[in-house]
Amino acid sequence: MNEELELFLEDSEEQLTYMENALVAMQENGVNEEDIGALFRAMHTIKGTAGMFGFDDVVSFAHVAESLLSEVRSGTVELTEDMLALFLLCKDHAQRLIEVASQNEEVDDALRETNDDLLSKLLILTPGTDAKPIQNKTNINIKTEKADSSDKEELWHIGITLHEDFFTSGMDIINTISYINDLGHIQTIKPMIEKVPLLQDYDPIGAYIGFEIELQAVTTKDEIEEVFEFILDDLDIEIFKKSDQEELEEKSKEKKKVQKKVTSTKKDEKPKPKHFSLRVDSSKVDQLINQISEMVIANARIAGRADRLDDTDLLESTTIMTDMLEEVRSSVMNIRMVQVGDSFNKFKRIVGDTSKKIGKDIKFVIHGGETELDKMVVEKISDPIMHMLRNSVDHGVEMPDERVVVGKDAQGNVTLSAYPDAGTIVIEIRDDGKGLDKEKILAKAISNGLVSQNSNLSDKDIYNLIFAAGLSTADKVSDISGRGVGMDVVKRNIEDLRGTVEIDSTPGKGSLFTVRLPLTLAIIDGFLIQSGMTKYIIPLEMIQECIELSKEYKEKMHGNEFINLRDSILPLLSIREYFNEEESQADRDNIVVVRYGEYKMGLQVDELYGEFQTVIKPLGEVFENVAGISGGTILGSGEIALIFDIPKLMEQKIKETR
Amino acid sequence: MHINSEKITIYEVEEICKEFLSTLKNGEAMDVNLDGVVKIDMPAIQLLVSVLKTCKAQSTPFSLSHVSNEVKETLKVTGFNTLFGVNDE
Numbered sequence: 001m002n003e004e005l006e007l008f009l010e011d012s013e014e015q016l017t018y019m020e021n022a023l024v025a026m027q028e029n030g031v032n033e034e035d036i037g038a039l040f041r042a043m044h045t046i047k048g049t050a051g052m053f054g055f056d057d058v059v060s061f062a063h064v065a066e067s068l069l070s071e072v073r074s075g076t077v078e079l080t081e082d083m084l085a086l087f088l089l090c091k092d093h094a095q096r097l098i099e100v101a102s103q104n105e106e107v108d109d110a111l112r113e114t115n116d117d118l119l120s121k122l123l124i125l126t127p128g129t130d131a132k133p134i135q136n137k138t139n140i141n142i143k144t145e146k147a148d149s150s151d152k153e154e155l156w157h158i159g160i161t162l163h164e165d166f167f168t169s170g171m172d173i174i175n176t177i178s179y180i181n182d183l184g185h186i187q188t189i190k191p192m193i194e195k196v197p198l199l200q201d202y203d204p205i206g207a208y209i210g211f212e213i214e215l216q217a218v219t220t221k222d223e224i225e226e227v228f229e230f231i232l233d234d235l236d237i238e239i240f241k242k243s244d245q246e247e248l249e250e251k252s253k254e255k256k257k258v259q260k261k262v263t264s265t266k267k268d269e270k271p272k273p274k275h276f277s278l279r280v281d282s283s284k285v286d287q288l289i290n291q292i293s294e295m296v297i298a299n300a301r302i303a304g305r306a307d308r309l310d311d312t313d314l315l316e317s318t319t320i321m322t323d324m325l326e327e328v329r330s331s332v333m334n335i336r337m338v339q340v341g342d343s344f345n346k347f348k349r350i351v352g353d354t355s356k357k358i359g360k361d362i363k364f365v366i367h368g369g370e371t372e373l374d375k376m377v378v379e380k381i382s383d384p385i386m387h388m389l390r391n392s393v394d395h396g397v398e399m400p401d402e403r404v405v406v407g408k409d410a411q412g413n414v415t416l417s418a419y420p421d422a423g424t425i426v427i428e429i430r431d432d433g434k435g436l437d438k439e440k441i442l443a444k445a446i447s448n449g450l451v452s453q454n455s456n457l458s459d460k461d462i463y464n465l466i467f468a469a470g471l472s473t474a475d476k477v478s479d480i481s482g483r484g485v486g487m488d489v490v491k492r493n494i495e496d497l498r499g500t501v502e503i504d505s506t507p508g509k510g511s512l513f514t515v516r517l518p519l520t521l522a523i524i525d526g527f528l529i530q531s532g533m534t535k536y537i538i539p540l541e542m543i544q545e546c547i548e549l550s551k552e553y554k555e556k557m558h559g560n561e562f563i564n565l566r567d568s569i570l571p572l573l574s575i576r577e578y579f580n581e582e583e584s585q586a587d588r589d590n591i592v593v594v595r596y597g598e599y600k601m602g603l604q605v606d607e608l609y610g611e612f613q614t615v616i617k618p619l620g621e622v623f624e625n626v627a628g629i630s631g632g633t634i635l636g637s638g639e640i641a642l643i644f645d646i647p648k649l650m651e652q653k654i655k656e657t658r
Numbered sequence: 659m660h661i662n663s664e665k666i667t668i669y670e671v672e673e674i675c676k677e678f679l680s681t682l683k684n685g686e687a688m689d690v691n692l693d694g695v696v697k698i699d700m701p702a703i704q705l706l707v708s709v710l711k712t713c714k715a716q717s718t719p720f721s722l723s724h725v726s727n728e729v730k731e732t733l734k735v736t737g738f739n740t741l742f743g744v745n746d747e
Contacts, residue, residue: 167668167701174732188737190737193711193741196707199682199708202675202705
């Protein structure tokens, strides 16, 4: 697949998402101008970009949908509930047409039938169109007569001059010209070749041509301009009615004046800064992050050397360099950050469709859509969230009559929230359904041999058994969930992102899934410590404080593995003992207090070195089963430091305590 | 000169441009044989225009031959059919 097509597909996906978000928002909150505008723009953009690639079926379909939307926008047609549902189907259909076109496949009969059916429905609703069902089974080319455009056919002049860098924009002017033909009938097209140089002075990728087109059509200047919407920055264009001879003459006079003026005024004009968004292949950003990671390591090496040499100037320079690298790193990381709301909005339709299908009435609310997370993490977390949501809808929330019997509103509630917490992003899925059946889960787990009959499990442990492979307590398998092959995959996918997932539930009140994810996957702010002979990194944002394990504390421990820290019990984990490290000669024992979610723990360590920009490097298979280590990093000295997986260490500690 | 490719697009024009330059040095008549070419884009059409203009400047005869229907259609849509003397049969 070539780069342009990939960009088109990415853009289309974005536009289809806008479309769906606008439609679902209107289904929820009622019709409003802003969402109608968003819907129209998305359909219009798809039509325009598909036209650039010659995807005629997409263009024809989007054109009809866009025409109806144009009527809706102008207030001629009222957007009803039924039409919202119809446009949702149109969005799905456009998506399928794009897939087929981009893979160079033929439109099959079934898809053609859907196409014709949807087009008929759209045309019936569009004023001023012949609403006959479409019989044309080949290429569909339907023109709607615009109520607001002039109904008189006129001759239009379109003058185009390509900018010299036009060809490098990747846009195809041939498709654009073909597309003009859809507006009416091109009477003449005259290429302007005067500026094309002779071969010896020729730049093969420079554009030197232009066109004079005469178009006979019932259209408006705006409609013609729309055809060029996506390439307006790459060419000069002139559009006017041939009948407006005066305008033509005026234009030529103006042109002469402007040409004279240009030389004198151009010098005075200051170029205005132009902001635009740039679509970049994510692998290029990844490459940049990798390069910065290497620079961070190299800089740490220089800093280490400067320290050993006690070279003040060099140390000062490395400090400046460290600060600068941190800024660059943070800026680059920011490129990858996206608001989760854009991705979450698609769940509205999934929840809506799923609940409708099984006869449930569910109010779905999203909180914290503005929370930012690495784009890759957002993409990878989408499936697990979808699965958990379906579970809540299918198994969590009761049927309306069951809810009424137990004194609840017939309408159930499912909430999806996101918020940052201690260097992680928390995503919660909460429902007010019947909650999990503890006995049923335990019985199933025992019968599956996942736990023994006599195991002493807390309520939370039992609930979290639903993440074990092959455990589904659903009485009947539905096509929504209940095959028992989902929740273990959910957990594994989340753990692959260095995240955790937990479930809590209250019988009769509902369930809560809590997913915690790291902000980024490449570089973190770490805190360097030593225990025994090994250096370790603790993610800085999980650290609450560092204290000395003084004699007083030790005396009060009475051999227990916890201390009383300001009237609360803090469990301790001795890193030296946990990883079988050698005794150290450190003068003092230190405790690093870490927090993850609602848990706190003290890590007993020997040396505290301070903050360290940590480039996360994966460890090989040897370390795969070492619980509590999530990766490694290279220090300035060339030594390796191991990065703690704090949630895993806490899990181990909790298990040990029991 | 025979264009030995199914398509002439922006990706091929640089190479083909070099071939045209060396062929034109000989001062012989330029017949661009498009046998087998089914796709042509605007950078390629523009290159042919440059070749045509160069031939005219050198008073060398220029012609296009074995033009496929697909290429004819593209030349027609863009209005270059008249310039190259390529019309529907």
